[in-house]
Amino acid sequence: MSHDSQGLIVLAATPIGDVEDAPPRLRRLFHEADVVAAEDTRRLRALTSRMGVELTGRVLSYQEHNEARRAPELVEEAAGGATVLVVSDAGMPSVSDPGYRLVAAAAEAGVQVTVLPGPSAVLTALALSGLATDRFCFEGFLPRRAGERARVLAGLAEERRTMVFFEAPHRLAESLGAMAEAFDPARRAAVCREMTKTYEEVRREGLGELARWAAEGVRGEITIVVAGAEPEAARVEDHVAELLERVAQGERLKDAAAVVAASTGLGKRELYQAALEARE
Numbered sequence: 001m002s003h004d005s006q007g008l009i010v011l012a013a014t015p016i017g018d019v020e021d022a023p024p025r026l027r028r029l030f031h032e033a034d035v036v037a038a039e040d041t042r043r044l045r046a047l048t049s050r051m052g053v054e055l056t057g058r059v060l061s062y063q064e065h066n067e068a069r070r071a072p073e074l075v076e077e078a079a080g081g082a083t084v085l086v087v088s089d090a091g092m093p094s095v096s097d098p099g100y101r102l103v104a105a106a107a108e109a110g111v112q113v114t115v116l117p118g119p120s121a122v123l124t125a126l127a128l129s130g131l132a133t134d135r136f137c138f139e140g141f142l143p144r145r146a147g148e149r150a151r152v153l154a155g156l157a158e159e160r161r162t163m164v165f166f167e168a169p170h171r172l173a174e175s176l177g178a179m180a181e182a183f184d185p186a187r188r189a190a191v192c193r194e195m196t197k198t199y200e201e202v203r204r205e206g207l208g209e210l211a212r213w214a215a216e217g218v219r220g221e222i223t224i225v226v227a228g229a230e231p232e233a234a235r236v237e238d239h240v241a242e243l244l245e246r247v248a249q250g251e252r253l254k255d256a257a258a259v260v261a262a263s264t265g266l267g268k269r270e271l272y273q274a275a276l277e278a279r280e
Contacts, residue, residue, distance in 0.1 A: 007034070007078040009086065009106050011099055013118030016090040016221070017196030019050045021119050027053050029116065033085035035077050037062035037070070039097060043089050062086060067098040071105045078111045090221075091121050096140045096166055121195060121223050122164050128202050129162070129190035129225035136162040142175050149175070153182035160228040167222045173214035179226060180207035188227040194220040234264040236274045243275040 010029060015021040030036065030053045037060045038044035048055055062070050078084045086093050086102065092115075093099035106113045122138050139156070142165060143149045156163060167175050172191070179189070185208025193201045199220065203210060207226070239260050246256035253275055261268040 006111065007080065007082040007084065009074065009078045009084045009102065009111060009113045010116055011086050011093045011103070011113065012116035013092045013120065014047060014087050014090055015196070016119045016121050016124065017194065017200075019047065021196060022051055023116070023118055025116055026118065027051060029083070029085050030055060032083065033057045034082035035060060035074065035084045037074055037084060037086045039063045039088045039093075044087060057083075057085075062098055062102075064098060067101055071102040074102055075105045075109050075111050078106065079109060091119055092117075095120070095122060095138070119196070121166070121192075121221070124195050125190070125192040125223035125225050126162065126164055128192050128195070130204055131162045131188060131190065131225055131227050133162065135160070135228075136164060138164045141166050141168075142171075142178075144171070146174075146178070149178050150182065153178055157182055158229050160231065162228050163226045165224040165226070167224055169218045169220060169222055172218050172222055172224075173211055176207055176211035176214050176224070179224075180211050183207060183226070183229070185209075185211075187229075190225045191218075192223045192225065193218065195223065197221075234266050236266055236270050239264060239266065239271060240274050240278050243271060244278060247275070 010033070012026055012029060014026070030048055030051070034057045036044065036055060036057050039062060041059055041061055044059065045055070060070065062074070074084050074086070086099060088097035088099070091097070094103065103113050126133055126136055137159065143152060165175070180187070186206045188204070189207050189210055190202055190204045191210055191214070197220070203213060205213070243253065243256050243260055246259070247253050253272060257268045257272040257275065260266065260271055
């Protein structure tokens with residue numbers, strides 16, 4: 001294809017299951033790109049074959065074990081005028097897959113990077129989960145070792161945002177059990193399996209129930225969505241000391257009770273009465 005003096009790096013999302021989810025722009029770029037950097041070149045060729053697209057550019061491997069070495073090469077290609085297309089096995093490059101080091105290197109070199117948006121297992125599972133979507137975080141894969149996994153989950157126990165995880169099917173039951181122990185067996189969650197594929201399945205239950213279900217054996221691509229922690233309800237007795245401190249600093253008890261009630265959602269009268277009783 002024709003080039004300007006400098007080329008372009010395109011991070012392109014690929015279907016997570018159904019090949020018909022591939023957008024027309026991806027088909028065009030597969031045909032026109034000078035370099036296609038793929039996480040797994042065999043899967044790339046299988047995908048383009050199913051799409052009925054011919055790859056005309058040079059195909060390179062770009063995966064976890066060579067990304068540090070390969071990123072400068074890809075930046076150099078783009079700096080020389082090439083269009084470099086970057087794809088992972090499924091979904092968006094750089095989301096739990098190689099890509100972010102390349103973007104950082106390109107930014108430092110002044111090479112343009114753009115994104116071809118498309119399928120995302122994270123967002124698809126979040127939408128299917130039936131859990132809150134207004135605030136969420138992506139945690140990727142949990143550590144394989146039990147101790148490290150327990151430490152990570154303990155740090156997330158009070159996370160109030162909805163959490164999204166990836167997991168291998170043979171570790172699913174173990175990970176769900178660890179989540180139930182770290183969070184609460186009743187904490188709401190969803191396991192999304194084989195999304196957009198023929199045998200798509202979504203299980204929405206408490207973590208304990210999901211762990212028991214997964215112990216029977218589960219296959220396919222897995223994404224887990226877990227509800228965030230519920231904030232602890234404010235208690236009057238926890239704020240009496242604050243009220244008395246405000247009074248000691250010169251505030252009227254009535255005014256102090258109004259301020260604390262507004263910040264905690266507690267009743268002003270209950271706060272006032274509790275402070276009076278504590279002073280007696």
